Amino acid sequence: MSATTSSPVTLQTLDVPGQPTPTPELEDLYRGFERELLIPLWTEIGDLMPADPRPTATGHRWRWAALVELARRSGELVPVGRGGERRAIALANPGLGGRPFATPTLWAAIQYLNPREDAPVHRHTQHAFRFVVEGEGVWTVVDDDPVAMRRGDFLLTPGWCFHGHHNQADTPMAWLDGLDIPFAHYTGSTFFEFGPDEIADRSSPARSRSERLWSHPGLRPVAQPEPRPSSPIAAYRWEHTDAALADQLALEEEGHPGVVEPGHAAVRFTNPTTGGDVMPTIRAEMHRLRPGARTTTRREVGSAVWQVFDGRGRVQVGEREWPVERGDLVAVPSWAPLTLTADTGLDLFRFSDTPIFERLHADRVRLEGAST
Amino acid sequence: MSATTSSPVTLQTLDVPGQPTPTPELEDLYRGFERELLIPLWTEIGDLMPADPRPTATGHRWRWAALVELARRSGELVPVGRGGERRAIALANPGLGGRPFATPTLWAAIQYLNPREDAPVHRHTQHAFRFVVEGEGVWTVVDDDPVAMRRGDFLLTPGWCFHGHHNQADTPMAWLDGLDIPFAHYTGSTFFEFGPDEIADRSSPARSRSERLWSHPGLRPVAQPEPRPSSPIAAYRWEHTDAALADQLALEEEGHPGVVEPGHAAVRFTNPTTGGDVMPTIRAEMHRLRPGARTTTRREVGSAVWQVFDGRGRVQVGEREWPVERGDLVAVPSWAPLTLTADTGLDLFRFSDTPIFERLHADRVRLEGAST
Amino acid sequence: MSATTSSPVTLQTLDVPGQPTPTPELEDLYRGFERELLIPLWTEIGDLMPADPRPTATGHRWRWAALVELARRSGELVPVGRGGERRAIALANPGLGGRPFATPTLWAAIQYLNPREDAPVHRHTQHAFRFVVEGEGVWTVVDDDPVAMRRGDFLLTPGWCFHGHHNQADTPMAWLDGLDIPFAHYTGSTFFEFGPDEIADRSSPARSRSERLWSHPGLRPVAQPEPRPSSPIAAYRWEHTDAALADQLALEEEGHPGVVEPGHAAVRFTNPTTGGDVMPTIRAEMHRLRPGARTTTRREVGSAVWQVFDGRGRVQVGEREWPVERGDLVAVPSWAPLTLTADTGLDLFRFSDTPIFERLHADRVRLEGAST
Amino acid sequence: MSATTSSPVTLQTLDVPGQPTPTPELEDLYRGFERELLIPLWTEIGDLMPADPRPTATGHRWRWAALVELARRSGELVPVGRGGERRAIALANPGLGGRPFATPTLWAAIQYLNPREDAPVHRHTQHAFRFVVEGEGVWTVVDDDPVAMRRGDFLLTPGWCFHGHHNQADTPMAWLDGLDIPFAHYTGSTFFEFGPDEIADRSSPARSRSERLWSHPGLRPVAQPEPRPSSPIAAYRWEHTDAALADQLALEEEGHPGVVEPGHAAVRFTNPTTGGDVMPTIRAEMHRLRPGARTTTRREVGSAVWQVFDGRGRVQVGEREWPVERGDLVAVPSWAPLTLTADTGLDLFRFSDTPIFERLHADRVRLEGAST
Structure with a gap:
């Protein structure tokens, strides 16, 4: 999405095929459009209807080492608690005008918890996951089900599930958070609620209850026969x-x-x-x-x-x-x-x-x- | 979506609950974020994760009389042809930073054709319809099927169908165009192709072929049994x-x-x-x-x-x-x-x-x- | 399905490829199967697993003139009322062993009502329709919605809808009933309930309420957005x-x-x-x-x-x-x-x-x- | 389904509510029905439309010990090969008139292979599985994928997959076969083809290729993204x-x-x-x-x-x-x-x-x- 948003209709499009000849009358018409909050297609069509997708987001690489170092310093300076909710630092695609969006639809952030630290319980309609590239010791508690996080694991927090995290270890832990925050933000479909002040279940089982019910290949509990919008498996x-x-x-x-x-x-x-x-x-x-x-x-x-x-x-x-x-x-x-x-x-x-x-x-x- | 997009991280968030105390070290950290194209969640969460959707688009009303008058003047000043493609003038929601978007996902425009005028054939992945609040005389030709447009009719041009319009009448005609242009633009899913230079079938039947096949209540042709992503009815x-x-x-x-x-x-x-x-x-x-x-x-x-x-x-x-x-x-x-x-x-x-x-x-x- | 069902295992299969040599021991084994309610595949496979379907049902034609004449005589001799429920006479496929089944899955019958006669209200899980090859004057009342029956109309009574019929005319009327009775019977999935003694709504509108809601091409009531297992259109x-x-x-x-x-x-x-x-x-x-x-x-x-x-x-x-x-x-x-x-x-x-x-x-x- | 199928219409229904009074004219009418291959609903409705399902199949128990003993004797007397195809002995529900059907829709059989014995390759539209209550040593080769059979395993042969079995062991093996043979037979939807004379792949891996691709909990190969009518997992x-x-x-x-x-x-x-x-x-x-x-x-x-x-x-x-x-x-x-x-x-x-x-x-x- 274009970051320069002023002056929607200009006469710079003069020589473009299909554009009208600039005249005082045309200028007057364009001013009329502006007064009435209107914009013609013919000046915008190249941007809006290209032959192939022409996104403003760009390809970009972020170095994990740099992210971890900044996350570590955030761990020293920025507390985790109600209001800020998470010590998460998001990739900001250079083509997206300084928003914390990895792409127009996807959020990607490094999240960091100090030893013995908690991230408070909340829920939101945005769908979230964690992916662990290194470390262990944190349990994410999803709808009261404690889920261990370990290197290589892919962990789900589908929309509207309550979740908080707590680090059981004496070492900090960092991981990748992925969400559809930009999409939900753009489309205006975001709901959010705080959860209880305390994480209810601070136990630290190796397997979550969700895995015990659902992570057997080709098998599902007879008691839960309905399809679900999101996977019931909390940890892959x-x-x-x-x-x-x-x-x-x-x-x-x-x-x-x-x-x-x-x-x-x-x-x-x-x-x-x-x-x-x-x-x-x-x-x-x-x-x-x-x-x-x-x-x-x-x-x-x-x-x-x-x-x-x-x-x-x-x-x-x-x-x-x-x-x-x-x-x-x-x-x-x-x-x-x-x-x-x-x-x-x-x-x-x-x-x-x-x-x-x-x-x-x-x-x-x-x-x-x-x-x- | 916020129209002011510069300076993603500031210290104006000092007194917000959950925000860290501003210090030189914090300022330094925030500058580090900027260098690495990173933005923390804790400064943005209020905007990104409100309790309820808080769109920047606003409610707004446009007067048809004003639209028709501006469209009429466009009919005098702006030709229709290759490049500009359509004499369409779009609603620009005042909350969307001067883009021709009625809402973040929807395009709504008045389109206007002078007597005996053509709009050239093209196709795009964006889904389109026309709704006719007054007038008649134009045929929209969708994949070579001529479809009459009359007051009250709702007419489809699903994505990737070739279509052009021609006014058979001695009077101009205006109507409402609706498309998902903003959604396709935002998500980067737009493809576009020019069609042939001439509209192939300039006949003017009262009913399109699509209606003759598909507009019988509860009946469908046995020869075409598969579900389709979009309706085959060109005119309701x-x-x-x-x-x-x-x-x-x-x-x-x-x-x-x-x-x-x-x-x-x-x-x-x-x-x-x-x-x-x-x-x-x-x-x-x-x-x-x-x-x-x-x-x-x-x-x-x-x-x-x-x-x-x-x-x-x-x-x-x-x-x-x-x-x-x-x-x-x-x-x-x-x-x-x-x-x-x-x-x-x-x-x-x-x-x-x-x-x-x-x-x-x-x-x-x-x-x-x-x-x- | 074979009509001769006794003596499941015999020695007549001697010369068939893949069959064992008949011996007293084999005979003894086969008697053992019978005692234990067992039947070997090897003697039955030709019937059960042919290269192509080999149904016992056969093609057959029934003359409408003969059906109507027998239905008319039934109208003189057989009352319609509780217990017998319907004056319906079913096609019995000559290959299906004397059951009233047009095919293994389908029931087809001529139904006949005398002038001013009623067929009582009931419901069943079997799905039913009527098709009218001639005549008019009967209303079928489906879940209290009176539905006129006229030549050429196709009328639905989906499973578990209450329905009764009444002839408003001074002439008898006959039509085709189609149901999945044989399939439901074979698979053991049949439920049945009597309805009220009287048909509640004896009005005789030209269009049923279902048609007024649902028989507009490509349109559906916004108030009823869910898919349904059966069509809500009572009359095509x-x-x-x-x-x-x-x-x-x-x-x-x-x-x-x-x-x-x-x-x-x-x-x-x-x-x-x-x-x-x-x-x-x-x-x-x-x-x-x-x-x-x-x-x-x-x-x-x-x-x-x-x-x-x-x-x-x-x-x-x-x-x-x-x-x-x-x-x-x-x-x-x-x-x-x-x-x-x-x-x-x-x-x-x-x-x-x-x-x-x-x-x-x-x-x-x-x-x-x-x-x- | 009733096993007595002669004389579809009789006068024995005299005293049943809703039945007509027996008279010579009625008898004459009923003979007319028979001549025209017709059967009235009113004499059959009690059987066809009971309040609740009233299947002719009955509950029955078969003793595994007896099955195994008869299967063992079959192993001595009955060869396995082309024509007979399988040494399988099916449960014959006592209510189903001597057909090899455990229920109206389901086939259940004990299948038995002698040491080093093969069952030849074929395929059919009927869906099949094996369940192993005891023993091991047989590989079922499904579309050329060898699948080991062991106690407790549930093994699939979906319709139209080629399959043969071979016993690699020096002991016989017996297991349960389940199929939808009766349903396919009843509805006339059976196709069958012989496969090659020899089982192509006689290797004996512990895991089939299908399991290696598909038996990882919650994971699927990206290369095979489409839904399938039947499970691709050959062995659970x-x-x-x-x-x-x-x-x-x-x-x-x-x-x-x-x-x-x-x-x-x-x-x-x-x-x-x-x-x-x-x-x-x-x-x-x-x-x-x-x-x-x-x-x-x-x-x-x-x-x-x-x-x-x-x-x-x-x-x-x-x-x-x-x-x-x-x-x-x-x-x-x-x-x-x-x-x-x-x-x-x-x-x-x-x-x-x-x-x-x-x-x-x-x-x-x-x-x-x-x-x-």
């Missing part, structure tokens, strides 16, 4: 994700289908009550590239954020390419051509707004090259 | 809409259910292949109030635009109320309380972005009062 | 069906798509809340053939019953062909090759159990020839 | 089922929801691409009762077969109750009241035709008592 554990990716690559070696493309395994986190995405607005996946693998260049409608989980490689978005390593984050705008290259074996977490477009029949994908 | 004719509304009010008089609330009939335009909304992002309805009727005050997630089709009354959005008459348009932001009052019998056309929220399980409605 | 009127078929043939003449195949128009009756079939187990359609047209020979999984509405022609099912005229009925078993030939223009009503197979992903169609 | 392993049941009972002890009712845990095997049942016509579940637990008496539309996996208890169907132990099977007709009582801890496998009724909106459940 690294051991399962890792095994699934390893299995795909092993199948590839044996000559069987399964991988996305040669040397590139990927699993999607899903809602076991529907087989679809974990939450209505957010898709989440884990990708694994063999050392040296390079993905087919791909464009798709909708934006995404990638985080390196392990290994080193390069991420190319359009004309720009960045080296990446553990924890680094890259925002990928809609329809931007994306290519991943693995120097070592490379594991990447990805989240995107694709479910929005699929549900609205507006999804499109274009593969532009061939993998090596 | 006023005679049917009028009869449906009259039937609801007659049933109410006889003591049977059917109306929305006392004195308030309403029909939704639907996709006969699914029973759902006409297009993935747009809901369209026609409402009829008896003289003197007043609707229950209603808030809902998502924004809408209303146009008076006939009669006189008042539209209240939040604290503001406007008298309205034929053709007048009112933008209603998300969650704004809306009340309609009919002085005479009052027919209103409404379109909204509700399908987006329903498909994402983010829809909410709150009825706040009781109708009189 | 002949004028609409006739116009839709005429439109398809006219489009064909103009060179546009719409018909099923050359000279063969067809519309499906649908549930406007879903775009799908009128009731969960029953598909209903109206077909129109131009004089001289001949359909492609078609097999499909699932059975159907056809009734000639107007004109004369021939119906071929497998090796047999019958001449047909107004009112004649033909049962078509699953996977039987069907060909229709029109001597005059030919209108045919069709109902089938196809929705069962589509919902279970068991539908298949094979087109075997080409139409002339 | 006992270790997962057992853990899920144990987790439910542990949650119950801790005071959290999850079990069906006190002392009664249950999981449903599901299709991970939809969250629904494993195959379109078959539901499969595993139930675990604590020692001494007793289920609420339950009726539901649709029929089921239960097999004891471990422990001892009693199964009551209507007025009859049977003691059961490992391997014993019980058929439960539609709407028959079912109560389970556990003497020891009791694990039971259950399969049913419920998906058919749910998809047709004909499902009903009635709970009649309270568990102890």
Whole structure:
């Protein structure tokens, strides 16, 4: 969305095909539009209706090391409590006019808790998840179900679930928060409520109750037969994700289908009550590239954020390419051509707004090259 | 969305609960955030996560008479042709920073064609409709199917259908265009293509082929059994809409259910292949109030635009109320309380972005009062 | 289903490939099976798992003139009232062992009411419809909504709706009843309740309330937004069906798509809340053939019953062909090759159990020839 | 379905309310019906439209020990090969007229393979599964994917997948086969094809390829994003089922929801691409009762077969109750009241035709008592 918003109709469009000849009468007409809060299509159509998506958001890489250092200093200077609610520091896409939005629809932030610190209980309609690139010791308590957070885990807080976090450890912990805050903000669909002052259940089980009910492959409790908008699984554990990716690559070696493309395994986190995405607005996946693998260049409608989980490689978005390593984050705008290259074996977490477009029949994908 | 977008993090938030104490160290930290393109949640949470939706778009009324006069003058000064594509003049919501957006998701414009004039053929992924508050003589040709436009008709151009218009009459014609341009623009999902230079079929049948196949109540062609994302009916004719509304009010008089609330009939335009909304992002309805009727005050997630089709009354959005008459348009932001009052019998056309929220399980409605 | 059901295991299968050599030990084993209520697959597999469906139901034609005459005599001898409930006389497929089943899943009967006679109110989970090949004067009252029955109308009584009929005329009336009685009987899913002793609303409106709410093309009442398992339209009127078929043939003449195949128009009756079939187990359609047209020979999984509405022609099912005229009925078993030939223009009503197979992903169609 | 099918219309119905008075004219009319292949509703309605389902199938128990012994003797006398295809011996419900049908819709059989023996490759539209109550050593090869069979495993062969079995062990193996053969037979929707003469892949991996791709909780391969009619998981392993049941009972002890009712845990095997049942016509579940637990008496539309996996208890169907132990099977007709009582801890496998009724909106459940 354009950051310069003044003077909606100007005469600078003179020479553009399809534009009227500038005259005093035309100028007068345009002033009339302004008085009546009107704007003609013919001056805006190039911006509004390009041949292909032309987002103002840009591809950008953030270094995890820098984020962690700033988060650590925030841990010294900024308390966590009611009002501020979370010590979360969000990626601000350079094309989005200084808003804390990784893309027009997605929020991505590093969240940081000091040893023995709490983040207070609240809920909101925005859908949230956590992804843990390193560390452990925090439990996020989702609707009174304590959920351990450990490296590699993907953890859900679907919209309107109460949740607070508490660090049980003597070390600080930082992780990635992902939400659909920008989308909800833009569309005016945000509700928020404070929860109780105290986290009710401070126990620290290795598995959440949600996992005990729902994380058995292909099985669901007979007592809960209905589909749900969001997944009931609060934690997708690294051991399962890792095994699934390893299995795909092993199948590839044996000559069987399964991988996305040669040397590139990927699993999607899903809602076991529907087989679809974990939450209505957010898709989440884990990708694994063999050392040296390079993905087919791909464009798709909708934006995404990638985080390196392990290994080193390069991420190319359009004309720009960045080296990446553990924890680094890259925002990928809609329809931007994306290519991943693995120097070592490379594991990447990805989240995107694709479910929005699929549900609205507006999804499109274009593969532009061939993998090596 | 905030129009002032500079200086994302400031120290003006000092006294807000949950904010850290301003110190040189904090100032230094905030400068570090800016350097790294980061923004903390704790300074933004009030804007991003309000208790209820707090859209920057505002309620506003546009007078049809003023729109028609400006469109007429545009007809004199602005040609229609390749490049500008359409002589369409869009409502610019005063809260949206000078963009041609009636609401954050919806485009609403008056389009105007001089006698015997053409608007060239193109297609785009944005979904479009026309609603005719007065006049006739134009045929919109959708995927080579000529569709007559007459007062009261609601006409579809679903995304990616080629379409051009031509005025067969010796009088100009103006109508309402509705599209999801702002939503597609914001989310970066816009594709556009020029069509052939000439409109292929310039015949002027009273009924389009789409109506002959699809506008028989409860019947569908056996040869086309699949559901479609958008309705195959190109024109919903006023005679049917009028009869449906009259039937609801007659049933109410006889003591049977059917109306929305006392004195308030309403029909939704639907996709006969699914029973759902006409297009993935747009809901369209026609409402009829008896003289003197007043609707229950209603808030809902998502924004809408209303146009008076006939009669006189008042539209209240939040604290503001406007008298309205034929053709007048009112933008209603998300969650704004809306009340309609009919002085005479009052027919209103409404379109909204509700399908987006329903498909994402983010829809909410709150009825706040009781109708009189 | 085989009508001879005794002696499940015999030694007559000696020479069949895959069968064991008959010996006293084998005979002894088979007696052991019988004692324990067991039957081996190997003796039954030819019947149970043929290469293609091999139904015991057969194609058969019933003459409407004969049905009407027997119904008239029943009108003299058999009262209508509680217990017997309906003066309905069902087609008994010669392959189904003397049960009143037109096919394994479908019931088709002529129902007959004398002048001024009532059929009492009841309800059942079986889905029912009426199709009127001639006559008028009866109102069927469905959940207290009086629905006029006239030649060409297709009328619904979805499962568990209370319904009774009363003849307002001084002439008798006969019509076709279609239900899923055999399917419900076979699967053990039948519930039944008597209604009040008297039909509550004996008024005789030309249009039912259901039509006034729901029979406007592409429109639905805003007050009733949910999908429903069965169509809320109680009556699909002949004028609409006739116009839709005429439109398809006219489009064909103009060179546009719409018909099923050359000279063969067809519309499906649908549930406007879903775009799908009128009731969960029953598909209903109206077909129109131009004089001289001949359909492609078609097999499909699932059975159907056809009734000639107007004109004369021939119906071929497998090796047999019958001449047909107004009112004649033909049962078509699953996977039987069907060909229709029109001597005059030919209108045919069709109902089938196809929705069962589509919902279970068991539908298949094979087109075997080409139409002339 | 009634086994006595001759003489459809008789005069024995004289005294039934709603039946006509027997007279020579009536007798003559009834003979007319027979000549024209017609049967009146009024003589059949009590059978066809009872107040509640009145299936002819009955509750029955089969002893596993007897089945295994007969299967063993079949292993001596009956070869397995082309034509007979399988050494499978089916339960024949005593109410179903000597057909090899456990219920009107479900087939349940013991299948038996001698050491080193093969069952040849074929495919059919009927959906099939295996459940292993004891033993191991057989691999079922489903679309060339070898799937190990071990005690407690639930294994799928969805319709139209090629499959053959081979016993790699020096001991025979027997297991339960479940299919929808009776339903497919009744509705005439059966297709069958022989496969290659030899099983292509005779390897014996511990995990099938399908499990490696699909049996990771909440994860799916990105390369295969579409929903499927049947589950892609070929084997649901006992270790997962057992853990899920144990987790439910542990949650119950801790005071959290999850079990069906006190002392009664249950999981449903599901299709991970939809969250629904494993195959379109078959539901499969595993139930675990604590020692001494007793289920609420339950009726539901649709029929089921239960097999004891471990422990001892009693199964009551209507007025009859049977003691059961490992391997014993019980058929439960539609709407028959079912109560389970556990003497020891009791694990039971259950399969049913419920998906058919749910998809047709004909499902009903009635709970009649309270568990102890």
